[in-house]
Amino acid sequence: MAYKVKFQHVSKSFKMYIKNSEKLLELFSVKKNIATHRALNDISFEVSEGDVVGIIGLNGSGKSTLSNLIAGVTIPTEGEIQIEGTAALIAISSGLNGQLTGYDNIELKGLMMGLSKKQIAEIRPKVIEFAELGKFINQPVKVYSSGMKARLGFAISVHIDPDILVIDEALSVGDQTFTDRCLNKINEFKSKGKTIFFISHSLSQVKSFCDKAIWLHFGNLQEFGEVETVISHYKHFLATFNKMSEQEKKLMREEHWGSGKIV
């Protein structure tokens, strides 16, 4: 089957500015040697139409960075990403403008995803109905709780009907009724044969939804394959990791994140 998402040797590094003034100095080429952090390192994989892929890994392992790259929110430092079709990201803070009302954010995100004004007018009532934000739909998003932002973000993204849906922990802040409704909607997507990426720390949710999984370990692709196999290897790793002493865990983190010395 043809690929929908193809990563070839993709890496992503972030500059680690210590002071804001460093950005300015770099802009004027005064300071060139800014430290970087490699959040993703030489990632290659291929995902086909209809694949539902869980992304798992410890905190800071690169899951959100990967989802941002798939959704085109950010670009890689190295390597090539090929995406067939439109991708929409649902994350707790995904692309909503805090100054605008929920109502206006529907238009903003719709336009960003390439919808016409007519298409936006068609989906707007469905988004409002799904999000169930009552009078808050006319309030600026900056006054929303994180669960309310997730409701709006989820409602907009699924009604835009993208080819590829990237869900980054967005369900973790929703209450049970909303999470159930989201899960039903994701199942609808699944049955239409769309491609879904599902980032979650809930291994049971990943197992029940996904057929494949990507396990990231401090920016490296540890394993990509059938969900059952990857989860079982990850659980095995977690069992060993959890038995490690605090000192051993600290050393492991320091190996990847540095020592955190005040500079």
Ligand SMILES: Nc1ncnc2c1ncn2[C@@H]1O[C@H](COP(=O)(O)OP(=O)(O)OP(=O)(O)O)[C@@H](O)[C@H]1O
């Ligand atoms: N803009 C940025 N500038 C500097 N470092 C960043 C930036 N964005 C992410 N990082 C770093 O990249 C690494 C990967 O972050 P990412 O958010 O992708 O991890 P994650 O697996 O989603 O983590 P979590 O499970 O905690 O949500 C982390 O060490 C993070 O601090």
